[in-house]
Amino acid sequence: xxxxxxxxxxxxxxxxxxxxxxxxxxxxxxxxxxxxxxxxxxxxxxxxxxxxxxxxxxxxxxxxxxxxxxxxxxxxxxxxxxxxxxxxxxxxxxxxxxxxxxxxxxxxxxxxxxxxxxxxxxxxxxxxxxxxxxxxxxxxxxxxxxxxxxxxxxxxxxxxxxxxxxxxxxxxxxxxxxxxxxxxxxxxxxxxxxxxxxxxxxxxxxxxxxxxxxxxxxxxxxxxxxxxxxxxxxxxxxxxxxxxx
Ligand SMILES: Cc1cc2nc3c(=O)[nH]c(=O)nc-3n(C[C@H](O)[C@H](O)[C@H](O)COP(=O)(O)OP(=O)(O)OC[C@H]3O[C@@H](n4cnc5c(N)ncnc54)[C@H](O)[C@@H]3O)c2cc1C
Numbered sequence: 001x002x003x004x005x006x007x008x009x010x011x012x013x014x015x016x017x018x019x020x021x022x023x024x025x026x027x028x029x030x031x032x033x034x035x036x037x038x039x040x041x042x043x044x045x046x047x048x049x050x051x052x053x054x055x056x057x058x059x060x061x062x063x064x065x066x067x068x069x070x071x072x073x074x075x076x077x078x079x080x081x082x083x084x085x086x087x088x089x090x091x092x093x094x095x096x097x098x099x100x101x102x103x104x105x106x107x108x109x110x111x112x113x114x115x116x117x118x119x120x121x122x123x124x125x126x127x128x129x130x131x132x133x134x135x136x137x138x139x140x141x142x143x144x145x146x147x148x149x150x151x152x153x154x155x156x157x158x159x160x161x162x163x164x165x166x167x168x169x170x171x172x173x174x175x176x177x178x179x180x181x182x183x184x185x186x187x188x189x190x191x192x193x194x195x196x197x198x199x200x201x202x203x204x205x206x207x208x209x210x211x212x213x214x215x216x217x218x219x220x221x222x223x224x225x226x227x228x229x230x231x232x233x234x235x236x237x238x239x240x241x242x243x244x245x
Contacts, residue, residue, distance in 0.1 A: 008172075011160060011181045016042045016138075019158050019184030021145045021197060023047035024056060025121065027190030028128035029070055035135035043137045044182060045129075046161065048144030052129040053122035059221060060121040061086060061113050071131060079130070081123040086113040148197050149181060158183035159197065 018034055020027045023045045031043050049055035064082060067074055074080045091107055092099040104112070129139055146162035159182055165175035189198045193214065202208050 008163070009178055011178050013158075013181040013183055014044070016044045016182060016184045018043045018186045018188060019182045020045045020188045020190055021159055022190035022192060022195065023049075023052045023125060023129060023139060023141070024190060024192055025125060025128065027188070028052075028125060028132050029066070030188055030190060031132045031137040031139075032070060032128065032135060035132070035137055039136065043132075044184075045132070045137060045139045046143045046145050046159070046182065047139065047141045049141060051126075051141045052139060053125040054141075056122040056125050058120045058122045060119055060124075061116050062119050062121070062124070063116050079127060081119055081127050082117040084118045086116050086118060089113050145182075145197055146179065148187075148200060149183070156187050156201070158187055 018031075018041060020031055020043065027045055027047075031045050034041055034043050047055075062082070067082065071077075071080075074082065089104055089107075089112060091102040091104070091111065093102055133139060143161045145159035147160040148156055149158045149160055151157040161179040161182070163172070163179045164177040165173045167173045189195060189201065191198050193216075
């Protein structure tokens with residue numbers, strides 16, 4: 001939300017109906033849904049990673065309920081990255097020298113992964129991006145939104161990407177490239193859990209008023225790949241998720 005530096009050249013501006021910041025699962029799902037509902041709506045997605053999926057924490061066990069609703073025909077798409085279904089859940093309490101199995105029936109339902117898929121979330125995002133682009137969504141990797149833009153009434157009117165080629169002294173180098181402005185009728189911030197622009201907006205508009213504080217937990221996760229019948233847990237991780245292919 002820095003003030004425009006008067007010494008720098010003006011930024012070029014591009015107009016869209018919807019500007020989405022972040023090509024993670026939520027940004028891409030939103031882009032796809034928007035195009036499904038309204039194909040003529042212009043949608044752009046900015047991603048700061050070198051490519052879609054580059055900044056996504058990859059190994060995940062995913063409930064397909066969302067993808068079933070968003071892309072109902074995904075099972076007939078050979079390129080869909082949902083291939084390995086969970087067949088068995090085992091939970092162990094680990095001591096220094098042994099592992100005590102916790103019966104599945106006392107585990108809360110959310111720990112039951114039957115029917116879920118073991119995926120690379122980065123690959124899920126890459127696949128979602130191809131589906132979004134096929135619907136006409138424009139996706140710009142390597143473009144980090146670095147500034148929220150406001151109109152005269154103080155409403156969000158879009159974002160600006162950062163200038164490239166600034167020297168250590170804060171002055172433009174010979175590689176200097178001015179950032180661009182992306183204006184949208186709507187701007188959707190899908191930066192993930194602690195997005196820098198989202199934090200500014202939460203503070204500015206008091207969006208966390210009457211809301212629970214963000215909660216964070218620490219966990220360890222290992223995904224082991226093996227042939228059917230051969231998968232074995234063998235690490236000291238808090239929990240290990242296994243799938244037999
Ligand atoms: C350790 C860990 C394990 C997890 N395991 C599972 C699991 O097993 N199953 C499951 O369902 N979920 C799991 N999750 C949760 C899951 O990863 C998140 O719910 C999901 O990734 C959230 O998607 P998102 O699109 O909101 O944000 P993110 O996935 O964080 O995506 C945000 C994207 O926005 C980009 N971005 C951020 N800021 C900007 C900016 N200013 N300009 C441009 N681009 C920007 C980032 O590069 C990133 O690509 C796990 C999460 C963690 C941290």
